[in-house]
Amino acid sequence: MSFNNLVFFNGDVRRDRRQEAMFDSLVHLNERDRFLNRLREMEQKREVEEKQTKAVRKIQKVWRGYQERGTLRLQYRAQFDALSDGKRTIEVSLQMAQLLVNFYETNKDEERLVMTLVELVKARTADRAFEQRVRDTQRLLLTRCCVKFLNAATEDTIFFHIFRYLEDYVTCHSHLFEMASQIGLFEAEFHLLESLLGKPADATIQKLTMNPRQLQLLTRIFEVFVNPSRFIPISVKTADRLLKVLSVNISDLNFTNHILHYIKDHVKLSTISESGNPNFHVLFQALQNTDIIPNWNLRPQSVETASIRLRSIYLSFTDHVDKTREEELKEFFDTLAPFLESHSRNMKGLVVKEDLSEAGRLRTTVNRHLWDYCENTLASIQFRRAACAYANLPNVSVSTLISLRKFSCNSSISSPRRTFLG
Numbered sequence: 001m002s003f004n005n006l007v008f009f010n011g012d013v014r015r016d017r018r019q020e021a022m023f024d025s026l027v028h029l030n031e032r033d034r035f036l037n038r039l040r041e042m043e044q045k046r047e048v049e050e051k052q053t054k055a056v057r058k059i060q061k062v063w064r065g066y067q068e069r070g071t072l073r074l075q076y077r078a079q080f081d082a083l084s085d086g087k088r089t090i091e092v093s094l095q096m097a098q099l100l101v102n103f104y105e106t107n108k109d110e111e112r113l114v115m116t117l118v119e120l121v122k123a124r125t126a127d128r129a130f131e132q133r134v135r136d137t138q139r140l141l142l143t144r145c146c147v148k149f150l151n152a153a154t155e156d157t158i159f160f161h162i163f164r165y166l167e168d169y170v171t172c173h174s175h176l177f178e179m180a181s182q183i184g185l186f187e188a189e190f191h192l193l194e195s196l197l198g199k200p201a202d203a204t205i206q207k208l209t210m211n212p213r214q215l216q217l218l219t220r221i222f223e224v225f226v227n228p229s230r231f232i233p234i235s236v237k238t239a240d241r242l243l244k245v246l247s248v249n250i251s252d253l254n255f256t257n258h259i260l261h262y263i264k265d266h267v268k269l270s271t272i273s274e275s276g277n278p279n280f281h282v283l284f285q286a287l288q289n290t291d292i293i294p295n296w297n298l299r300p301q302s303v304e305t306a307s308i309r310l311r312s313i314y315l316s317f318t319d320h321v322d323k324t325r326e327e328e329l330k331e332f333f334d335t336l337a338p339f340l341e342s343h344s345r346n347m348k349g350l351v352v353k354e355d356l357s358e359a360g361r362l363r364t365t366v367n368r369h370l371w372d373y374c375e376n377t378l379a380s381i382q383f384r385r386a387a388c389a390y391a392n393l394p395n396v397s398v399s400t401l402i403s404l405r406k407f408s409c410n411s412s413i414s415s416p417r418r419t420f421l422g
Contacts, residue, residue: 044147073103080112089295093119094133101141106152106418114158114374117165124168131169136176139169143180150188155195171223174233178414181241189221190245193254200253203362218262224279225267234279239286244296246313252366255309260370264316269324270333283336287314293346300352301360305367308342312370314339320336321386321409326393333390337403 080099081091094117104113111213123130146162153159166185171177196214210218224232250259259356269280293306315338321329355363387404390396 026280037261043196044314072106073076076103077109090118090123090130093123095140101138101145102361104145104148106148110149111147113269115162117142117146117161119142119170121161121164128284139176140179143170143185144175144183145264147184147188150192151184153188153195154199157192157195159192159217163265166221167223172232174235174238177232178235178238181238186221186242186245187249189217190250193217193221193259194251197258199255201256203253203365205253205256205366207261210258210262215262218259219266222267224261225277226391231277231279234282236282236285239279239283240289240292240295243283243286243292243313244306246307247293248302250296250298252363254303256366256369260312260316263313264319267317269328271319281331284331287339288335300350301355301363303350303364304347304352307347307368308374310371311340311343311374315374315383318377318380318383318386320380329390330393330396331384331406333387334397334400337397337400341403361413 036211064414071082080103081247083096083099086092088096093116100112100116102111120134143166146166149156149157149162157266165178171249181316193214196217197210203289219226223339225233226393246259287310293303293310298306317332321332324332354360354403390403
């Protein structure tokens with residue numbers, strides 16, 4: 001429709017009724033649009049105000065909770081100090097333990113924590129029955145405090161009293177040990193160890209000596225394997241958690257230069273003259289799980305490192321396997337063969353992006369060193385002799401012998417494919 005037809009132009013400056021009707025409708029339409037726009041703006045403004053109000057209420061609630069907790073901590077701390085200043089009887093020690101978990105904060109209450117743990121250990125030493133008076137929930141709450149303490153540890157931290165409490169009240173019970181591992185006990189212990197080891201002076205890969213303090217800490221961490229006098233049964237979940245921390249949480253050089261050598265020298269399978277340690281059976285069960293690494297939900301770079309570290313830990317037992325009891329020798333090889341097969345399949349399908357940063361190059365170098373160590377171990381005379389000793393045992397698995405022959409003769413552990421970071 002043309003403009004002339006639209007406005008009915010007839011040469012007269014006055015508008016006729018049809019023109020008036022058209023302009024009236026346009027005016028009403030504009031008012032309707034403006035009205036709807038105002039409603040829309042009011043709705044948007046109302047939504048913004050509601051969000052702001054909810055945010056303010058939430059902030060105020062959190063702030064009030066923070067203030068209340070701070071006030072309660074001060075009250076509990078004052079009650080604790082009043083009790084600790086008096087005569088410390090058994091009942092007082094229990095009350096101190098109950099109060100401490102309500103206000104413990106890192107860098108403020110370390111001395112109070114150590115004081116409480118010392119009193120609990122003294123009470124248990126004097127009377128073993130006292131241990132039953134401390135509930136499991138109370139022990140785990142104190143363990144959380146210990147984990148916080150160890151996570152904030154430095155090379156000067158005195159950790160003796162922490163581990164004495166854990167040995168007397170927590171790690172001596174399998175179910176408590178498992179729950180403690182779930183709340184970060186192993187992570188905290190190895191954080192303390194790396195604080196004691198310090199930052200490596202250079203990137204050299206070699207066996208480094210450890211001072212007595214570092215050795216003492218490692219002995220306490222691996223006590224369920226290295227100390228027959230304090231045998232404590234562990235669960236598969238506990239062993240899995242320990243293996244995950246060893247494979248993922250520890251820095252590359254500290255694992256290669258310290259921890260792997262400690263495992264080779266001290267964590268040994270039971271010899272012929274010793275009684276068997278069932279914890280090795282649990283450890284083999286955890287390693288035999290084909291989904292052990294997928295269940296950890298790691299990145300491809302971490303999957304490669306974890307697989308290589310697990311393999312190096314497993315093969316480190318072969319240094320003393322020729323003196324091992326027949327039962328553990330058989331279980332070792334029956335578990336090793338499917339373990340190598342599973343990890344070989346997983347590494348074939350793994351694509352790892354090459355990290356060219358300094359840390360990435362160091363990790364690649366360390367992984368290559370561990371890879372060579374594993375292949376040299378599989379091709380060594382000592383490993384073949386141990387495999388021959390296994391082959392002469394009764395009721396051995398033929399499939400295990402075939403797998404062992406393949407890996408020991410060819411060292412055919414597949415490496416992952418690598419792509420460069422773009």
